[in-house]
Amino acid sequence: MSLIIPFCIYVSTGFFGTMTIIEKKFQRRSTSMSNFTIRDDFYLDDQPFKIISGAIHYFRVVPAYWRDRLEKLWAMGANTVETYVPWNMHEPQPKQYNFSGMLDLRTFIQTAQEVGLYVILRLSPYICAEWEFGGLPWWLQNIPEMKIRANNQPYLATVNRYYAHLFPRIADLQIDQDGPVILCQVENEFGSFGNDQNYLRKLAALMRKHGVTVPLVTADGPWGDMLTNGTVPELALPTINCGSKIKENFAVLRSFNGTKKKPLMVMEFWDGWFDAWGDGQHHTTPAEIAAAELNDTLAEGSINIYMFHGGTNFGFHNGSVNNDRLQPITTSYDYDAPLTEWGEETPKYTAFRDVISHYVDIPTVSLSADIQKKSYGTLRSDGQTDLWTALPMIGTHHECPYPRSMENFDQGYGYTYYETRAGASREIDVRLVGAADRAQMFVNRTLQATQYDRQLGQREKLTLPNPGENRLGVLVENMGRVDYSAPLYSQRKGIRDGVMVNGAFYSQWDIWALPMDHLERLHFSQAAVGAEQPVFYHFTFNVVEAGDTFIDLTGWGKGFVAINGFNLGRYWDIGPQKRLYLPAPLLHLGQNELIVFESEGRRNATITLTDQPI
Structure with missing residues (x-):
């Protein structure tokens, strides 16, 4: 299409x-x-x-x-x-x-x-x-x-x-x-x-x-x-x-x-x-x-x-x-x-x-399935971990002179995190060159700026606060490769060409490939996580009778949801989609595990599983 x-x-x-x-x-x-x-x-x-x-x-x-x-x-x-x-x-x-x-x-x-x-x-x-x-x-x-x-x-x-x-x-x-x-x-x-x-x-x-x-x-x-x-x-x-x-x-x-x-x-x-x-x-x-x-x-x-x-x-x-x-x-x-x-x-x-019916007789069909919708109520997170703690658990680490696209690391989907030493306290002008599709910039692992689509490549003024060493990080998300026409020829994701700081390409980067396909390796704790940091939230709930349900993520920002190890897909508060469909066959009778990755740092500890789609 x-x-x-x-x-x-x-x-x-x-x-x-x-x-x-x-x-x-x-x-x-x-x-x-x-x-x-x-x-x-x-x-x-x-x-x-x-x-x-x-x-x-x-x-x-x-x-x-x-x-x-x-x-x-x-x-x-x-x-x-x-x-x-x-x-x-x-x-x-x-x-x-x-x-x-x-x-x-x-x-x-x-x-x-x-x-x-x-x-x-x-x-x-x-x-x-x-x-x-x-x-x-x-x-x-x-x-x-x-x-x-x-x-x-x-x-x-x-x-x-x-x-x-x-x-x-x-x-x-x-x-x-x-x-x-x-x-x-x-x-x-x-x-x-x-x-x-x-x-x-x-x-x-x-x-x-x-x-x-x-x-x-x-x-x-x-x-x-x-x-x-x-x-x-x-x-x-x-x-x-x-x-x-x-x-x-x-x-x-x-x-x-x-x-x-x-x-x-x-x-x-x-x-x-x-x-x-x-x-x-x-x-x-x-x-x-x-x-x-x-x-x-x-x-x-x-x-x-x-x-x-x-x-x-x-x-x-x-x-x-x-x-x-x-x-x-x-x-x-x-x-x-x-x-x-x-x-x-x-x-x-x-x-x-x-x-x-004007062209053929309509058959009488007895459907073989009786599919029900279920509401499992509001769930409260029983653990969380920030992205920085999770990097060695779910990421593959590379040391590179310069940023490279995710495909260079044998990665097809998900996110890639780039981090380098940025020097002592000062104002810096940061420019991402050849980045796709959505990038979040961090100083000392605190979110400073977000660029998306046509904003990518614009100069971003950031402040390095520490008199000693500071770290500059960039989390880039592949939002889905273009599926039509001329852009098919240019669909590498991550940062393809480099990061310029005060007009010069910066070198010596730690890079983590994050396809998000091994979330079972995550460890969660009850300790609070910092504001404006990407966070994984853990939920558990019990199912006696499985039914289709819909995940209401009101109050959340952007990210994805996994149920029992299966990636349901992305959510984003800009809409128009407001709830994620969770089919009953993906649920287990008994305990179920649900993980939300919230990239925007929204500190929201609850979700609702409702029988009402939007």
Whole structure:
């Protein structure tokens, strides 16, 4: 997804058999092997097939809720589910692969098939999706001569290696092998990024080499040169991404296809929008307007609703948009979708189901899960520790002549702390050169100034109070790598170039890499911590019956929350998100441990776990 072409969708379809706009029949597919082809229309077992798909990203939903969300998609009348496949999650470090837990793509696809849905896989190494670095692994930036999303040997070699591990896990789930996968997407909105069609051909060839046998598609905006740039018609069916003016945009696609009749499809039907930290409000699209556009789409073609269920940007995996200013995406990826972030049906769900009922019969579905919300009350911290005490527990220490970016320390996410000796008492002028994304400056480990986004690089006047030695520290947070357009080429985090003090680059730095992935090493005490210092707060609470709950952080400033070792994601008092969603499957029966990292030094010792979302 992008700011211009924001939706990126994976369509998954189920066991539904032949459904046409004429017959208005809803049937389950037989268990015999099937075929799915693209001619003048989509054909399933040689019968015209209208794809009615919705996007659910398995990596944004806890696995225990996959079936519930898929059942609700089916109950709305859809026959397919679409999902992206995030390379950066499946290969977090070079040649280290993860396909378990929330990343068990095979189980997600099989669950969709059991529910009755077909599947569209968007297998591009780049996904956008408001996801960290658009799904690209951060470590690509450490490879010499790397040029992402291009006909570039180092890039295509790493993609080939990744595909060699990905495809054997899912190739037999394609429809011609009695699986539910009917389509795969080659790249994502490439037409708004480049026009290198040799790259697209090589990427498609890699997919075929590693076992993709179903038809391929591309997805681009219907504006300007995007379809021309991003489409290779002889290899993949062109589809479009848009959220309004469907009739007009289908006319553009029809004209682009020329005299050859091809099926029309909106691969990303934008039914809502994402939120960024600092937005004045949660973005919404009225249900009646979105439903009218949905009807216009189904009247002429097929659809993938982006999003059907947005889910959550857990951990530090939210992406950022940079269109003259940095806009990190909130932890919630609710998207004003038919299902809320926590999986409840909205008026948009009802409106969409009503529209879809004019094209297919709506099934009667008995949901397999009974998901409850619980309030666990107000919790008081039973221990804390400041960042400086925690550095040797959770940080990796480096001594360097000059500051370096976090990627140089084999670190992808989180924070990096830089500290140096600054000399005796005086006024100093400090300038961070090449820093990203948010920096807090400390003198003798007391907060003095904060710079963010376009403020970074401005001169900051600080006072060194001690007649003897003083220490200058800088804590830099990676707020989420940009996921779209030209900034993709410059996404190193931390301090890349240096720190100038009174006009000169300062040397001899102690640097701690802080990915925040080993919080179990922390030790907490009841001793008070200093004001205006980053602090970890510890909470425990008992659970007799697990239910979804929402963490109210009123009075806190900025940071992240971890529950039982799982990073729920960021909070920030600038909104618009006010509470963090905590799914019941992340809770333990009995005692639970919750840790809040508060980077702004707010001395707040309580949080509330409520059954009321915002």
